[in-house]
Amino acid sequence: MKKSEMILKIKLRVKEVLANPDKFPIRPKRKKWNFPKNFFNKRKKQSLPKKPPYINEAEREFINNFFSHSRWIPQPNRFRLNGYVYKPDFYDIQANAFIEVSATRQAYHANKIKYNLLRELYPNINFEIRKPTGELLNETGRIDWA
Secondary structure (H helix, E strand, O other), X not given: OOHHHHHHHHHHHHHHHHHOOOOOOOOOOOXXXXXXXXXXXXXXXXOOOOOXXXXXXXXXXXXXXXXXXXXXXXXXXXXEEOOEEEOOOEEEXXXXXXXXXXXXXXXXXXXXXXXXXXXXXXXXXXXXXXXXXXXXXXXXXXXXXX
């Protein structure tokens, strides 16, 4: 069937419907639902509770040895460091310092780039690297891990 024939058939059908309105009843308009304006926004999205941060054995040992107060936060912030993302282990509110616990020589050297970038990009932040025993890690010269 050609396009012109289709159009002609539709026109004839429209004329027939308009000539005999009783034969072709028009559907009534659908009833609109009258919802209050804020009906769909009433339910707030429930956010999932924050997952407690993972604390390894070295960090547990550090908590027991170092903190004599309860004013500290585990894994408080995330820092973006030129392609790296770094989360310090603790923030000591009393000392106003971010603390990283480095239990082994391998862990220290694996993250040394991040430590240096953090100090370079955020010079106003107090940042300490400590052993699980709580003593401050002396980064100048050879580090004693015993």
